[in-house]
Amino acid sequence: MFIAIYCCDIRNGIGKNNKMPWVNKEELDLFKKITNNHNVFMGRKTFDSIDRKPLIGRNNFVISKTLEKANGITIINDLNDIFKYNDTKLNFIIGGKSIIEQTYKKCKFLFVSNLSNNYDCDIKLEIDYYTNFELYKIIQFKTFYLAIWKSKII
Template sequence: MLSLIVAMDENNLIGNNNCMPWDIPEDLNLFKEITSNSIVIMGRKTFQSIGRPLPNRINFVLTKDKNFFHKDIQIFNCPDNALKKALSLQKITNKKIFIIGGKTIYEYFLPLINEFHFSYIKGKFFGDTFFPEINTSNFYIANTREFKDFIYIHYIKNTCNF
């Protein structure tokens, strides 16, 4: 199973100048709770905006920069190779795989996603990076939680089509 986690505002905004346009500790805590003890796949810009490997997670970073290096992460130049490695690790460790951004990484993996974790941030913010429009009609809502500044919705892909 391949999962995607993202926070977006009412206009699907997810970023501004390679940073999150809001500071909502409750959402970051939820992200940590959901993705802990998992494999996370992200782009280089997302990794650099975080500034360090995410603790208690296996960090895969995708980049076109063949000179990019960090000793505490696994680096891939090809998304398919990262996914193959993550899936083989998943078989051994039973860890979930999360796609955590940015936009290009989300767009690449969207057709393969079985599970969405969306934090819908209340309000409209300023930014330059948006999550693509998606159709969730083939998914069901497994869980919702309301927080002061956002609503969390967990979607799982329907496996039965009748």
């Protein structure tokens, strides 16, 4: 099963200057808890944004046509190849914009952490939630709320 997981601000912003423009420990702890021990798939720019350090405790896959080698990750050149992992563990698409937008319609769930501020992001997600998904659950945390969207077709 594929699940996209990301955190966005009030304007669907997810990044600025190739970084996440907020520090939110509560949200990061939830992300770690949910993705722990599973596969995580990210775009090369997101991998750059975490200084090319694989996320500990998870199997890291980086989608790129340019990256030749990096420690602790598997490089995937053809985005469609990620779906070969569909029958294995839980597979989390963790960003960034280009990877989420190309894959979210093939995800069974979207786990979206929503922050209530505007962080003046230069990267904003364009997701058509209502055509493809229904709102399945909202969980309120102290500093954000998690919206879980369930696919209507998968």
